[in-house]
Structures are given as C-alpha cells and as structure tokens.
Amino acid sequence: MAEVTLKGVAKSYGRTPAVREFDLDIADEEFVVFVGPSGCGKSTTLRMIAGLEDITGGEIRIGDRVVNDLPPRDRNISMVFQNYALYPHMTVRENQAFGLRLAGRAKEEIARKVARASGILGLDPYLERRPAALSGGQRQRVAMGRAIVRDPDVFLFDEPLSNLDAKLRGQMRTEIKKLHEKVRTTVIYVTHDQVEAMTLADRIVVMRDGRIEQVGTPEEVYHRPVSDFVASFIGSPPMNLLEGRIVAEGDAPAVALSGGPVLPLGPGHARLPAGASVTLGLRPEAIAPQGMAGPMRRPFAFEADITLVEPLGGEALIFLALGDREMTARVFRPPARLAPARGVQFLVDLAEASVFDGGTGRRLGDDGAN
Amino acid sequence: MRAVTGTALWLVRLLYLAFALFPLLWLLRIALTPDEILYREGTTLWPSRTTLANFAYVIEESPFPVFFANTIVVALGTAAAVTLLAAGIGYAFSRFRFRGKSALMVFLVITQLFPIVMVITPLYQLLAPIGLVDTRIGLILVFTAFNLPFAAFLMHSFYEGIPAELEQAAMIDGCTRFQALVRIVLPLMLPGIGATVGFVFTAAWSELLFSLMLITSESKKTFAVGLLGFVGKSGVDWGQMMAAATLALIPPAIFFTLIQKYLVGGLTAGAVKA
Ligand SMILES: Nc1ncnc2c1ncn2[C@@H]1O[C@H](COP(=O)(O)OP(=O)(O)OP(=O)(O)O)[C@@H](O)[C@H]1O
Ligand SMILES: [Mg+2]
Numbered sequence: 001m002a003e004v005t006l007k008g009v010a011k012s013y014g015r016t017p018a019v020r021e022f023d024l025d026i027a028d029e030e031f032v033v034f035v036g037p038s039g040c041g042k043s044t045t046l047r048m049i050a051g052l053e054d055i056t057g058g059e060i061r062i063g064d065r066v067v068n069d070l071p072p073r074d075r076n077i078s079m080v081f082q083n084y085a086l087y088p089h090m091t092v093r094e095n096q097a098f099g100l101r102l103a104g105r106a107k108e109e110i111a112r113k114v115a116r117a118s119g120i121l122g123l124d125p126y127l128e129r130r131p132a133a134l135s136g137g138q139r140q141r142v143a144m145g146r147a148i149v150r151d152p153d154v155f156l157f158d159e160p161l162s163n164l165d166a167k168l169r170g171q172m173r174t175e176i177k178k179l180h181e182k183v184r185t186t187v188i189y190v191t192h193d194q195v196e197a198m199t200l201a202d203r204i205v206v207m208r209d210g211r212i213e214q215v216g217t218p219e220e221v222y223h224r225p226v227s228d229f230v231a232s233f234i235g236s237p238p239m240n241l242l243e244g245r246i247v248a249e250g251d252a253p254a255v256a257l258s259g260g261p262v263l264p265l266g267p268g269h270a271r272l273p274a275g276a277s278v279t280l281g282l283r284p285e286a287i288a289p290q291g292m293a294g295p296m297r298r299p300f301a302f303e304a305d306i307t308l309v310e311p312l313g314g315e316a317l318i319f320l321a322l323g324d325r326e327m328t329a330r331v332f333r334p335p336a337r338l339a340p341a342r343g344v345q346f347l348v349d350l351a352e353a354s355v356f357d358g359g360t361g362r363r364l365g366d367d368g369a370n
Numbered sequence: 371m372r373a374v375t376g377t378a379l380w381l382v383r384l385l386y387l388a389f390a391l392f393p394l395l396w397l398l399r400i401a402l403t404p405d406e407i408l409y410r411e412g413t414t415l416w417p418s419r420t421t422l423a424n425f426a427y428v429i430e431e432s433p434f435p436v437f438f439a440n441t442i443v444v445a446l447g448t449a450a451a452v453t454l455l456a457a458g459i460g461y462a463f464s465r466f467r468f469r470g471k472s473a474l475m476v477f478l479v480i481t482q483l484f485p486i487v488m489v490i491t492p493l494y495q496l497l498a499p500i501g502l503v504d505t506r507i508g509l510i511l512v513f514t515a516f517n518l519p520f521a522a523f524l525m526h527s528f529y530e531g532i533p534a535e536l537e538q539a540a541m542i543d544g545c546t547r548f549q550a551l552v553r554i555v556l557p558l559m560l561p562g563i564g565a566t567v568g569f570v571f572t573a574a575w576s577e578l579l580f581s582l583m584l585i586t587s588e589s590k591k592t593f594a595v596g597l598l599g600f601v602g603k604s605g606v607d608w609g610q611m612m613a614a615a616t617l618a619l620i621p622p623a624i625f626f627t628l629i630q631k632y633l634v635g636g637l638t639a640g641a642v643k644a
Contacts, residue, residue, distance in 0.1 A: 050538075050542060051541075052541070052542075071546070072538070072541045072542045073541055073542065073543070073545060073546065075542075078542065079538075079539065079542050081535045081538075083533060083535060085535035085538070085539040087540070087554055088536075088558065089557045089558060098540070098543050099543035099544050102544035102545060102549075146539075146543070
C-alpha cells in the first residue's frame, strides 16, 4: 500500500529527451493508466518508477521514501511485462515462488501465498508446467500471479494485454479490474489502447512527446479534453474535429465551419474574439439523424449526406459528408432502413461541443457554462 | 507425396554421412593395415589382414602420450580462459550501453581478418623476452587471444537470445544484478557456453601453426606438431601417423559427448511470446 509521487521526473537518452518534467501524485490504491501514442515515453516512465531506468532529473517517491537511487529489489514493487518475461527454466509454481524464496520466506508461507494467487488466477492445473507448455493467456496469468504473490506496494503493468487476441484481451481486462478490487493496491498501468484506459482507470494520464498532456478521470478526459490531441486520442471512433472561424452572431459567438453551416456556441465561449481560427470537436454520439437522436440540451439542425453506414449490432456508425468534410455519427439501436442517402436532416447537441484553438490545439472557453 | 519426400530426405542424409565419414574410415583403414601390405594391396576398401601394431607403437613406444597430455592441458586451459572472458565481454556488449561500443565490436571483427602467419614473427619476439616461448602457458595465452573475438561474438548472440526483461523481472523479484545473472541467465546460457567451449576446445586441440613455431622442446609438443614427426627423411610412416591421428580423435569425441546435452537449445522457448 503506498502513494507514488513523481516530481519533475525527466529522462534523456544522450541528448534526446524521452520524458520531461513529469509531475504526478498517485494516491494509495489508485488505478492510474498511462496512455499515449507509441514512443511518447509511457514505458520509460514506468521503468523509472520500477528502478530499471536511471532518472536524469527529478524525484520519485514510493510511500514516504525517495527511491531515486534504490535498486528495483528495494522498491517493493511488482511488474508485469508486455512479453511476460517468465523464467523459462522454472515451473509455474517456481516462477511464482521465486521472489518469496529470495526473500527467505518460510516454506509454508510460500506455499500458502502461491496457492492463493494460483486460486485467484485459476492456475492450479498448470502449477508443474513450464511456461513453454502454456498458452499466451495462461502465461499472462502466471505473470500476474508472480506479481501478486509478493504483496507489493505498487503494481506496474506495461501493456500486459497487447499480445493477446481481442476476445482474451477483453476477458483479462475484466479480470485485472476484479483483481484490483480484491487486492487493493496502487496500480500503474501502461497501454496505448484507449478502451483499456477508459475501462480500467480511476485516473488517466494522457502522454505526448514525453510530457503529460492531461490527467483526469475517464469522464473528464473524454468529455473535457484539454486539447485536440487528447480529443482525437481518447474515444473510438475519435471525436470529429472540424476547422472553422469564430463569427459574432448577435451577442453570442458562433463557429462558421469552412464551407459549412454556422454553429452557435454557448455562453461559456462568449469571450472568443471574432475571426479567431478554431477547431470544433463533436463526439460521434452527439450527432444523429433526426428521429434517432436522444434528448439533447442544445440541439442544432443541419442537412448532410449519409455516405456509408457501418452496422455494429446494437449501434451503428454513420459517415456523413457536410460540405467538403467527413464526420462520424454514432447511433444506438439503429433502424434497419438506415442506408446512404442525400440531404438527410441531422441534429447535433452543441452543449457537448469542445472548442480548440486552431493554432495551438488547446481547449478554449469555460465549458461549465456551456 | 509425404513418403517420397521422407525417403529423399533420408537418402540425402545418408549421402552426407558417407561423405563426412569416409575420411575417418580411410584413417582407420590405414592405421589398421600392416605395413608390409599397405603398398602391396593397392587401393581397397579394407585390407585383407588388420593389426593393432601401429596403435601399440604409438601408445607404448612413441612420445605421443606426452603430446596428448600437453594438448589436453592447452586445449582445456584455452577453452576455460576464453569461455570465461567471452562470457563477460558478450554480456557487456549485449546488455550495456557504453561509449565506443560499436567501434569496439567492429574492431573485434577486424582482428579476425589478418592471416595468422602475419603475426607469428612479431608474436615470437613479444613472447621471447618474457620467457613465454616454449611454454604451455604461452601457448594458452596466444590461443586465448586468437579465439576470444569470435567466442565473444558467439556468446553475444546467445545473450541476445535471452530477453533482458528476464533479468529485469528477477531484479524486481529481489535479485541483485549478479544474482539475476547466476540464477536466471546462466541456466539459459548453458547451450551458448557449451557451443563456445566446444568450438574453442576443438580449435585449440588441432592447432598447428602457433604450436609449431612457439614450441621447441619435445616434452612440450602438442600432438598436431607430433604428427609431423612421422614425416621422416626417408618417407612418411603412414600407419603410425594414422594411428596417432585416430587416437587424437578420441578426446574431442569424449568431450562433445559430455557437453552435448548443453548444446541442445530450446530452453528459452516460452520465456516470452514469440
Ligand atoms: N534505450 C534507449 N535508447 C535511446 N532512446 C530510447 C531508448 N529507450 C527508449 N528510447 C526513446 O524514448 C522514447 C520513449 O520510449 P518508450 O519506450 O517510453 O515509449 P512508449 O510510450 O512506451 O511507446 P510504445 O507504446 O511503443 O511502447 C522513444 O522516443 C524511444 O525512441
Ligand atoms: Mg512501451
């Protein structure tokens, strides 16, 4: 059980910075997910917390200890690697017991802890097998078993599910979540899969180029992304990002999409100067053909062509062309007659709109008053 | 179709075996042929009469037992020294980042480009003043120096086959780096160590050029140099030479039988998802 605190943590390889000025407070028992595109420094940050990578600046605390100069073995952490890193010459039982044996624990204690972990993870039938004789999913479980037997202060996961097929990935995701309910321990979990991030995290840390782009609950990150980068990274299909210009429309501002309609903004965006170039962000589920839309706070009607429909069973993705741009809408319980068509009436809930600076991509306005 | 490819495969294997083993058969044939009929019977696959006289002579009367003992000492000494050093060098190359690493690796390759004859004279002049000419230690030193680069590369490639995450997992589990090395890497490196030891031992066992140049006393000769002793002024004593050569095959054969179980790879399978 421990908090983890990173203060101005930085890492460079030679002259290339991999992680810069990383500040984060992780609460005890919190499940934090680092997410971001490939190469943004997620693994590097995790490995610095583990002690597998020296830090070039800043301070890392686990509990009340500064661990900057402690070797991995003195940090009381466990880590699950993307490739599992099971000891190939040891059985499943030995793999799990290895850390406890090193720590010189009593035989009975080791047996009890291994039995408990194996029970939780359903490993009992495989205890005497070597990793080579296990499936990918089973190996994954052994790696988790090896991590939990040691009752660490912090669990570190580096893309633990990315080597599994989609179905197994979904199952293991649920299991990891359940596991966290059972063994309440601080978890830091790295992934580039935003679905994993959304479903598992208490808080999501979105990273970009070695920096934190946004920290927040899944809801915050989803509904109030701080930048068009976060907006396009979180959510699937991603948020529709439409370029436009602020125009004054009476006393409230509006966004004139280039070659498209003028969409009035809420009072939260009242201070945006006319002429400013912006990017308007609309979640696919905030858009729907008239008649299929749920309740909306500030609906706005427009006409567009449906170019393609992707039915997904309980929901459907509708691709629509508005002037020269493409948007995606997501509707739930789609009717069977949904098909490409011209001049369809759509509704969009502008209360759900995000506005980003056209140049910097930063979020503009105070959405509270949207 | 399957049966046909199976049979064809066996034929190819047999052919290869025959090709590889024929010289050995010939060696044995000449060693077992009595001197007086060696030339008289001409080229037959097997002589009409065989004798162990050549072997008896080599073992009981010639200085070959001493040559063998010398060769075993030198080959084992070299194999041990090279393997230990190569294990360290290969590990450093595989696991650490350091300045000049790639230049150093290139340099190691370059040392392999020079023909050995080029360096014999300078080497002699280097070893003579410090009293290492005509000693077995001197020979071990020279062999070690010459086998080390390739052995280091061999070890390096075996280390590369062991994911660094295994050691990292062990270090998180409570190992020091050294413990991780001994408890995780070492068991997985056995095939690599076996291959390196085998390679170096064989190379040292049959080395001729350095031994010929650096060893002068009869009591310190290796068997490869000793074999040349059968080439006399009046001709070559083929029977005795081949008997000695046949005997020289035995120690490496025993040696490989001992290490062969470590040569079998596949232990690392299952460490990580391929
Ligand atoms: N050993 C190294 N030497 C030099 N640069 C490195 C090294 N390891 C990582 N980097 C660089 O540091 C940056 C961050 O790498 P990191 O592995 O943390 O990315 P990541 O976010 O985990 O990406 P992925 O999703 O692909 O795993 C990358 O630009 C990478 O090229
Ligand atoms: Mg990574």
